[in-house]
Amino acid sequence: MGLLWKERPANLPPRIAALASDRQAWDAALLRLAETSAVRLVFGEDGAERAEVHRLYHSLLREGLGEDERDLFSQVACDTLAAADPGDPLDNRTWSRYAELIPHLEISGALDSRREAVSQLTLNCVNYLRGRGEARTGLWLCELTIARWHSRMAPDSSEMLILTHQHANMLRRMGRYREAEAVGRAVVDRLSVRWPDDDPALLRAKNGLGGTLVALGVYREAYELFRDVYRSSSPDDDVPSSQARSNLANAAALLGGTRSPSTSTPRSPCGAAIRSACITTERSTPRCAAAGHSVCSAAMTRHSTDRSSTSGTTTRSWADTALIQ
Structure with missing residues (x-):
């Protein structure tokens, strides 16, 4: 109720618009509502902030309305x-x-709305949950929204692709890596056939799948995905070139720090990582030099970690936090 009074969208019905423009009339109407129904008002500094009603009573009220x-x-x-x-x-x-x-999204009908601003609100709420680290709630909201959007939205629409990307992200953050891989790989396989290599949605999908594969220890394929993203990205993409370079550097460091098949002595992580990163460009260019600096730092940090006790935890933590999600 507080939002309705404060925001007052331009297309409110006349009766509600008249009340929302007069604070005294607004408060009086809410008090009458609370006195004559099962609605409970919650007050804040600006008066009645919200009205609470039991779901059963809410359902009865909805059933009494025409379509x-x-x-x-x-x-x-x-x-x-x-x-x-x-x-x-x-x-x-x-x-x-x-x-x-967020608590109002489902009950208001926002998940079924075809309005672009409402769909964007839903995506923003998912992104908020990701940023706050609320993976369980984020996964719930992703799966609830996907179930509603599938019936009215193409799977390759921009909104659905973003939501699917976030779905894989939340699965990964919940430790459900195989499910996250399946979701991400399905998108990459589908878009790779139909869309150009430098399409931002495809780059975002490859980047997300690469993060999941790092968490699963599939470093070679993750590196190849990050390399594709790095080759095709620009500063204005969803995955900017600087972040793509960082992801490539970290994946190269994970490969460079492994033991050589022919010897028990670890290869030089810095040298191997730099050589891997510079596959994508000429060694003499500033781009290669910048990549080499990032790679060397990441490789030496990775090499100094006690791999026997913390490698899996460190790798999965990086997969969840260092990538553009």
Whole structure:
């Protein structure tokens, strides 16, 4: 209720718009509602902040409405939520607002809305949960939204691809690596056949699959995916060239720190990693030099880790945090 009064979307029904523009009338209407129904008001510094009602009572109220009325009030709720979207889910100053919005997504009908702003709100809420580290709730919201969007949205639409990417991300963060691999590989295989190599959605999908493969210890394939992304990325892509270079460097370091098949002595992680990174470009170029610096630092850090006790944990931690997710 507080959001409805504060945001006041432009297309509110006349009766609600009239109340929302007069704070005294608004509060009086809410008090009458609380006195005559099972609604409980929660008050804050600015008066009534929200109205709480049991789900069973809410369902009875919805059933008493005609289809047109239900659609109208759902649209009002969705537009109000979209108007309250801060638009920057990775800025922790906006997190309290996203925490306030998420409980309303399903019951308002936002997951079924065809409005672009409402779909973007849902994606922003998922991204907020990722940034906050709420993988369990993020996975729940991803799977709930995918079930709704599949019936009305093409699998290769931009919104669905982002949501599927986040789904694999949440699976990986929950330690469900094989499921994350299956989701990510399906997208990469499908887009690789139909889309150009430098398409941003394909690069994002390859980058995400590479992170999952690192967590699974499949370093060679992960390196090859990161190399593809590095070759095709630019600073304006979803996976910018600087991040692609960093991912490639880390994957090369993991390969460079392994033992040679012909000897028990570890290969030089710095030298091997630099040679691997410079496969993608001429050795004499500044790009190769910059990649080499990143690779050497990553390789030496990786080489100094006690691989017998912490390698798996360190690798999976990097896969979850160092990549563009």
